[in-house]
Amino acid sequence: xxxxSLKKGGRDGTLIVVDRGMxxxxxxxxxxxxxxxxxxxxxxxxxxxxxxxxKLQAGRREDAFPFDPGSLAAPLPRSYHWADGSAYVTxxxxxxxxxxxxxxxxFWRDPLMYMGASDAFIGARDDIDxxxxxxxxxxxxxxxxxxxxVPAGTGADRASEHIKLIALVNDxxxxxxxxxxxxxxxxFYQSKPQTAFSPxxxxxxxxxxxxxGAKLHLPLIATWNGRRIGAPNAGxxxxxxxxxxxxxxxxxxxxxxGTVIGSGTVSNVGSPDGSCCIAEVRCLETIANGKPETPFMxxxxxxxxxxxxxxxxxxxxxxxxxxxxxxxx
Amino acid sequence: xxxxSLKKGGRDGTLIVVDRGMxxxxxxxxxxxxxxxxxxxxxxxxxxxxxxxxKLQAGRREDAFPFDPGSLAAPLPRSYHWADGSAYVTxxxxxxxxxxxxxxxxFWRDPLMYMGASDAFIGARDDIDxxxxxxxxxxxxxxxxxxxxVPAGTGADRASEHIKLIALVNDxxxxxxxxxxxxxxxxFYQSKPQTAFSPxxxxxxxxxxxxxGAKLHLPLIATWNGRRIGAPNAGxxxxxxxxxxxxxxxxxxxxxxGTVIGSGTVSNVGSPDGSCCIAEVRCLETIANGKPETPFMxxxxxxxxxxxxxxxxxxxxxxxxxxxxxxxx
Numbered sequence: 327x328x329x330x331s332l333k334k335g336g337r338d339g340t341l342i343v344v345d346r347g348m349x350x351x352x353x354x355x356x357x358x359x360x361x362x363x364x365x366x367x368x369x370x371x372x373x374x375x376x377x378x379x380x381k382l383q384a385g386r387r388e389d390a391f392p393f394d395p396g397s398l399a400a401p402l403p404r405s406y407h408w409a410d411g412s413a414y415v416t417x418x419x420x421x422x423x424x425x426x427x428x429x430x431x432x433f434w435r436d437p438l439m440y441m442g443a444s445d446a447f448i449g450a451r452d453d454i455d456x457x458x459x460x461x462x463x464x465x466x467x468x469x470x471x472x473x474x475x476v477p478a479g480t481g482a483d484r485a486s487e488h489i490k491l492i493a494l495v496n497d498x499x500x501x502x503x504x505x506x507x508x509x510x511x512x513x514f515y516q517s518k519p520q521t522a523f524s525p526x527x528x529x530x531x532x533x534x535x536x537x538x539g540a541k542l543h544l545p546l547i548a549t550w551n552g553r554r555i556g557a558p559n560a561g562x563x564x565x566x567x568x569x570x571x572x573x574x575x576x577x578x579x580x581x582x583x584g585t586v587i588g589s590g591t592v593s594n595v596g597s598p599d600g601s602c603c604i605a606e607v608r609c610l611e612t613i614a615n616g617k618p619e620t621p622f623m624x625x626x627x628x629x630x631x632x633x634x635x636x637x638x639x640x641x642x643x644x645x646x647x648x649x650x651x652x653x654x655x
Numbered sequence: 656x657x658x659x660s661l662k663k664g665g666r667d668g669t670l671i672v673v674d675r676g677m678x679x680x681x682x683x684x685x686x687x688x689x690x691x692x693x694x695x696x697x698x699x700x701x702x703x704x705x706x707x708x709x710k711l712q713a714g715r716r717e718d719a720f721p722f723d724p725g726s727l728a729a730p731l732p733r734s735y736h737w738a739d740g741s742a743y744v745t746x747x748x749x750x751x752x753x754x755x756x757x758x759x760x761x762f763w764r765d766p767l768m769y770m771g772a773s774d775a776f777i778g779a780r781d782d783i784d785x786x787x788x789x790x791x792x793x794x795x796x797x798x799x800x801x802x803x804x805v806p807a808g809t810g811a812d813r814a815s816e817h818i819k820l821i822a823l824v825n826d827x828x829x830x831x832x833x834x835x836x837x838x839x840x841x842x843f844y845q846s847k848p849q850t851a852f853s854p855x856x857x858x859x860x861x862x863x864x865x866x867x868g869a870k871l872h873l874p875l876i877a878t879w880n881g882r883r884i885g886a887p888n889a890g891x892x893x894x895x896x897x898x899x900x901x902x903x904x905x906x907x908x909x910x911x912x913g914t915v916i917g918s919g920t921v922s923n924v925g926s927p928d929g930s931c932c933i934a935e936v937r938c939l940e941t942i943a944n945g946k947p948e949t950p951f952m953x954x955x956x957x958x959x960x961x962x963x964x965x966x967x968x969x970x971x972x973x974x975x976x977x978x979x980x981x982x983x984x
Contacts (some may be wrong), residue, residue: 337695337911366666404735404911406774409844433839440841441770445735445911457808457907478848479786479983500907510762512769513842515738519807519908578786578829579848582666582733582774654808 327379328526329491331361331399333449338362339399343378344526348643350390354378361402361527365584368474368490376529395643400447400523401493402472402584408444408521409575410468410497410588411437415565417593417606424609437566437574440513442497442521444586450525450643453650454498454629462501463623463649467548467602467631469560470495470588471568472527476581485569485576486539494524494546494642495588496631501605501622524631525643536635540567544641546592548602549630550623555607556600560592560633602631625651656708657855658820660690660728662778667691668728672707673855677972679719683707690731690856694913697803697819705858724972729776729852730822731801731913737773737850738904739797739826739917740766744894746922746935753938766895766903769842771826771850773915779854779974783827783958784981791830792952792978796877796931796960798889799824799917800897801856805910814898814905815868823853823875823971824917825960830934830951853960854972865964869896873970875921877931878959879952884936885929889921889962954980 328346331339332353338360342351357374358364364371381387412418418438419429448454456463472491480488503517530537536544543561547554566574571587592602601607608618623629632644657675660668661682667689671680686703687693693700710716741747747767748758777783785792801820809817832846859866865873872890876883895903900916921931930936937947952958961973 406733406735407772412841436835436839438839438841439844441772441844443736443770443908445914446909455807455908461907477984478784478981503907506765508840510765510767511837511840511842512741512767513840515768515770515904516907575844578790578832578845579772579784580775585774652807655806 327376328528328532329361329375330401330526331403332397333399335359337404339403343375343382344393345382346532348393348526348640350382351393352378352382352387352390362584365472365474365490368583372490395525396451398451398525399449401491401527402586403447405444405447405584405586406582407585408442408588409439409585410442410590411439411566411571412590413437413564413566413571414590414593416563416595417591420593420606420609424612434565437571438590439571439574442514442518446520448520448522450522450645450647452522452647454520454522454647455650455652456500456519457652457654459624461503464499464501464604465548465623465629465631466497466499466591467546468495468497468589468591469542469546470586473572473581473585473587474583476572476576476585478576478578478580480573480576482569482573485572488572489530489568491527491529492533492537492542493527494631494633494645496522496629496645496647497588498522499603499605522645522647524645528641532641534635540569544633544635545599546602547632547634551628554600556597556602558592558594558597558599558602560589563594564589623649625649656705657857657861658690658704659730659855660732661726662728664688666733668732672704672711673722674711675861677722677855677969679711680722681707681711681716681719691913694801694803694819697912701819724854725780727780727854728778730820730856731915732776734773734776734913734915735911736914737771737917738768738914739771739919740768740895740900741919742766742893742895742900743919743922745892745924746920749922749935749938753941763894766900767919768900768903771843771847775849777849777851779851779972779976781851781976782979783849783851783976784979785829785848786981786983788954790832793828793830793933794877794879794952794958794960795826795828795920796875797824797826797918797920798871798875799915802901802910802914802916803912805901805905805914807905807907807909809902809905811898811902814901817901818859818897820856820858821862821866821871822856823960823962823974825851825958825974825976826917827851828932828934851974851976853974857970861970863964869898873962873964874928875931876961876963880957883929885926885931887921887923887926887928887931889918892923893918952978954978
């Protein structure tokens with residue numbers, strides 16, 4: 327099934343069930359008013375929501391209304407836990423190579439993961455508000471999973487069963503603020519302002535054979551100002567799969583329902599199908615020509631991120647955002 | 656006023672108003688069922704909760720019940736944003752000195768801050784569950800503030816007005832997991848398992864002259880297995896005060912209501928009144944004797960953290976936890 331959240335109804339929005347073709351939707355206050363409420367009690371709400379989805383697919387919900395991506399918050403508008411991995415180590419290796427640094431061998435065995443800002447995810451059509459263009463505005467196209475409660479110490483062999491939903495992410499980054507923050511070793515903070523999500527999140531069964539329980543084997547398409555910048559396959563070159571990322575996050579404590587685990591920028595070895603962020607494009611240019619040529623994003627720029635199934639149908643709806651100059655109040 | 660959350664009533668607990676002497680309390684479903692609900696709409700709920708507090712103080716709430724710290728979750732049982740600073744730079748300098756490293760001069764001007772796990776704060780009497788003693792179990796006694804909505808770009812000169820509540824924190828740390836995590840530059844993750852809070856959070860006016868709008872000028876007392884390990888003054892040697900920490904966190908995006916901003920381990924130059932974590936004790940030993948003598952915590956150890964007002968009355972109730980061996984399910 328496909329789920330989303332309308333912006334109306336308060337900070338947590340209003341949970342809606344969306345039909346497979348993303349033409350119609352229905353609110354489900356009788357099951358759960360919000361996505362977090364659904365996730366808090368998924369063993370009950372999951373089957374109830376699936377029953378609603380079946381009726382909606384069959385055209386048997388008379389209270390259905392037209393689906394409008396412009397009306398949406400992120401599927402989970404605010405979350406208690408957003409853990410973003412950097413699971414495509416080939417990308418990390420490339421970034422290091424561009425600045426002449428060695429990749430520690432441990433990076434192939436021990437996942438990179440940072441805790442991100444989850445108090446205000448933004449919707450697929452929301453603007454990316456940034457005060458200063460010189461901060462180096464970039465998108466990062468990623469895949470993310472949303473879990474139920476994961477007990478502390480859960481191993482990768484048991485983690486897949488905790489993946490309840492899958493979505494796409496634009497992990498907006500301010501590239502020129504990153505080096506100083508990483509040098510302090512405390513992780514990203516000011517350099518990761520807002521995270522946007524695809525219109526809908528889907529259950530794993532919606533993905534058919536493309537989902538193997540650990541990775542999503544489809545190209546992730548990033549289009550910048552109308553030009554396709556990349557479509558690497560998210561199932562290829564993912565050094566740490568989602569169950570491994572979940573196990574890493576849960577090593578010393580439980581993860582609560584609604585935890586969002588991101589893949590990091592999707593990237594394939596050699597970037598044959600392009601890149602999912604500008605930083606990678608610039609690294610490739612630096613390695614080839616000694617310096618980057620492609621600038622970061624400007625105010626007014628547009629970024630679209632989507633994933634198509636084998637038949638060419640859009641699975642998650644598209645992230646479609648513009649960068650807007652933020653004015654302090 | 657003083658506020659707390661009972662464990663009963665679901666994942667977000669039940670908001671209660673507590674009298675100044677922490678003898679009685681009352682639930683306030685007519686104002687807000689949970690602390691997050693109160694913070695989401697503080698301009699309305701704040702005055703309404705103050706009115707309840709006044710009645711409770713006057714003995715005019717017949718539905719009051721005895722206050723029991725053992726029944727409590729953290730005042731905010733789960734939060735969407737937990738930003739922990741390291742504002743007492745003297746502590747950071749000491750840690751560096753113990754390992755023979757220089758403190759970058761920028762550390763005196765640019766705050767250290769990491770994003771912490773906020774999906775499962777624990778109560779003041781909850782056990783500290785850790786699987787492996789060899790991870791180096793330590794407490795960190797801190798002060799924290801809880802904000803309402805803070806617009807992006809809010810300066811330190813305007814940040815104080817967003818501080819709605821103040822509490823004490825035990826930022827449990829797994830010291831032996833920290834070096835490898837910091838080396839990866841992505842911040843703490845597995846090394847920060849659970850964060851515990853004092854029984855109550857209080858409004859700034861409860862602190863009288865001890866709160867100057869930016870710092871809390873009282874000793875923070877840490878007692879380990881019945882022995883006072885330190886009582887440094889939280890108002891002294893705080894390089895970055897709370898408005899500065901809030902401004903740092905809000906530089907590139909808004910902070911949502913219920914954001915918790917921590918001070919980091921309270922520490923005074925030269926540690927004349929002891930330390931608020933074992934790591935600092937061990938650093939002092941290393942500098943004096945070439946190696947640390949005090950071990951980290953063991954299963955069964957007890958840690959108490961509290962703050963007394965000028966008259967000797969306990970302000971926040973005491974954090975009083977024991978370390979327990981965690982067994983995987």
